[in-house]
Structure formats: C-alpha cells, structure tokens
Amino acid sequence: MFKLYRSPHFTAENMTLRDVYWHCVQVNEDSDYCTLRNLVMWDAGEGPVKVTSPGHSGPYSDYGLIEDCVIGYTTQGMRDVVEGIDIVGSVGWVIRNCEFYNVTKGPDPDLVGYGFFAKGNSQDTVVEGCYFENCDIPLSFGGGGTAPEWFRDGDMTYEHRGGIMRNNVVNGTKDVAIYMNSAHDFKVYNNTLWSTFAGYDSSIDSRFNSSGEIANNICSQYYHLRDGGAATEHHNLWHASLSLFEDPGSGNFHLVSGATSAIDQGADLTADVPTDMDGQTRPIGAAVDIGADEYRTPTFSDVTDAHWAVRQVEACAAAGVVGGFPDGTYRPSLPVTRDQMAVYISRALAGGDEFVPTGPASATFSDVPTDHWAFKYVEYAAAQDIVAGYDDGTYRPTIQVDRAQMAVFIARAVVSPTNRPDLPGYSPPDTPTFPDVASDHWAYKYIEYIAQPSVAVIGPTSSSPETRWPSMSREHLTCLYSPPVGHCGINLLSKVRR
Ligand SMILES: [Ca+2]
C-alpha cells in the first residue's frame, strides 16, 4: 500500500491498512527515518511491514520507528510468507508499544510465522513494550536465516548484532517465544514470556553463533542453548506460575501484589531498562521487579495499572480533582451526576479543593440549599459561569451528566474568563464534525469548540462523542482533565484558570 524508494523521513499514522496482496508498508532502499505510528495493519498477504535494501551494496533504510501499531491476522496468515514485521540488513530500528495477533501459519508445527524479526546483518534493533498473542515465534533476531545476497555489506558473520528486547509480553506461541539465530551480543531483559508449545520446553533459544545476556525475565518454560549458541542468564523465573498475574486469560500480565517471587527480585538493569511496560520508571519499591511489569501499589484498588484510564485517574487524583471512596476504591464506571461535576470543575478551576470558596449566604438554586453537600462547589461553578440552572430555578444535582452537557462545561472552563459563557468570537463550522451532532443541536457550538485540535482530543473525528460515551462516568471524566494518552484526554488541568 505504501512502497518507499529513496524516500527518507516518511511518516504514516492514524490509518487502517488491510487486505493488501503483499505488504501494507514496504521500505526499500535508502529510506531512513521512516515512522509508522498508530496504524492497524491487518490481513496482509505477506508481512505487513517489510524493510529491505538491495543486498550487499545498499543504500539501506535505517533508524525507522514503528510504534502504537496493531498488526496481525483474523485467524492466520494465508500465504507462504507470514510475518508481522520483517527487517533485513537495517540498523537502528525501534519497535515500540505495538500489538501482534495471530501471526501464525496454523497448527502444522513445521510451518512457522514470526511476529517480528530482524536479520541479514541488521544491527541494534530495539523491541520494547510490545504484546504478542498467538504468534508462532513472536520475537527473533536472525529469524529463519538470510540468503547470502541479502546480507548488509555482504558481511555474513552474524544475522544480527547488538539490540535489546525489553518489557515485551508474549501470550501463547507455537514454538519458542524468543529465537536468537546467529545473533551477536543480544540483550533479553525484563520480558514476560508465556510460551505454550507443549512439544518443546523452551521460552528462549540461543542458537548457532549467538551470544548475549538473558536477565529479569518471567518465563513459562526454560531456555536452551543449541548448536553452539551461548548466553549468560541470571535473575530469571523459569517455569513460572500464572498466579503471578492479574488476569492472564484476557492478556493482562500485570503482577499481583502477592507475586513475591518477582516483585523487587530483579537485577538492577535500569541503565538498559529505565521503565516498565506501563512507562513507569523502574524501580518502584525496594528494587527492580522481574518481568515486563514493575508492580505499583495502586492509589485505588480498582484502578490498577491494567486499567485503560489509570494514568488519567492518577493524574487527577494527584491534582486533587478526584478522590476515592472510604473503602479505597475509585469505582471508575460509576456515572457522574451534576453535583459531582460541579465538584470536579470547581476543584480544577480553583486549583485544589482547599481553594474553593465557601459560597454565598443564600443559595442560588432551590434544590441546592446551603447545607447541601455540594453547595460550595455548585455555587462556585455557577459564579464562574460554568454551570447554569434550569428555568424553574433548580440545578437538578442528581441528574447524570451526558456528553453534550459535559462539552458545555468544558468549553466554558477552557475559554478565557472574558469570553464566557457563550463563546463570543468563536464560530462553529458550517459542516458538523460528528454525524449525530447536527448544527441545530442545542450544544453544537460547544461540542465543536472542544473538538478543535487546538483545544481538545476527544477521539477519532469519524466517530461521535455522544455515541461513544452516552453518559459520563468517573473514568471518562478523568480523561478530560489529564494529559492526552493516545486519543484520550484534553488536559483540562493545564487549561483551566487557576
Ligand atoms: Ca519493584
């Protein structure tokens, strides 16, 4: 679908590329600094990403970056050559935070597909933070070997030199999880490898003239040095138990609090592995953990590192905008009501709960009297022109906030104080951004306002904010306040008036 030839600094992002005959992206000679970001690459005839150059002579395609991509097949690959990412004769590629599914040639044990490999005298490849589910051999330096004419600079001494695999999770295989084939000086650090091939008790193989270091990994099986392959190994958990993990059945290989054989038991490799698969700085606690996850005692017991909005919830909790319940939970899916919304808005606007004023002597709204638990917050939000009552003088504090109301609150909070509350000076576009928010929708102006790239990121523009989230819950709420993570979050914490 994209074929690069002498095209450095190419970037493709935010697309789905699928059902192509050969490759989704083919990076040919002299195309350095290719970036593939936030792509879905699905059911390609042969490997979704292929990086090759004209053999011995170059020029080569180096220093590429593939991150936040989803790569795989609905059931399995249908052609002879099945890979996820195939890199030949290239230097300095980084594969980061990608997910790989069903890169397999099916049940025949003699037919093997690779989730990722780099070979042909490739060098210094980094594979980190990736998740591999049901791939025959998920990770390899060296792959199945390279024909002589394709080795970089004609140097056939090694298939791969240097490089590191760190913080990756493997969930299901048809062979080993990591295969080193003529890979010189490799590092395999802090991976969680659930290899499941019953016929061979090995999560990691080092074969032929491979050499390197294997440390801080959690593995379901053992490792093997074959045909002269070498490695030093230390601080690994071999034949580990699934009870170490939160919910491995759904791919959640975060450590549980009782995983004492892994937590704080790793070697200090922070020079090479400064963070974990969540992006958290290592170590947390007394020492580095073994495996891809560094365990963190969650602020709220029901928002662990596996929760999709954990970073947003933590950011809001740290800023004093949200709090938990007395039992230590956050209850992320609980709907947000108008009184609660006033609390969050007021805390953010005032710069913390302690700066929200106590409110006027008499109540503005008949149903939020001075002794109402949210009185001072509702009054403050009303005084700031963020919230308004109904025509009958009520505030209706227990009504759930929907996304249209949310857009109004956010838009009023984001704009400069002199422009509130009706966004004077802002004209919404003639053509609606969202198919279910027509230009005569009562909140049209506000929803379009916060959908502007300069103001907010509220999800892919092809889908509607209201159909995606019909009502607000406490997890969605935090996304509006915290720095963007992927497509979620508008960083209201940085935009509100303090
Ligand atoms: Ca630790």
Ligand SMILES: [Ca+2]
């Ligand atoms: Ca973690």
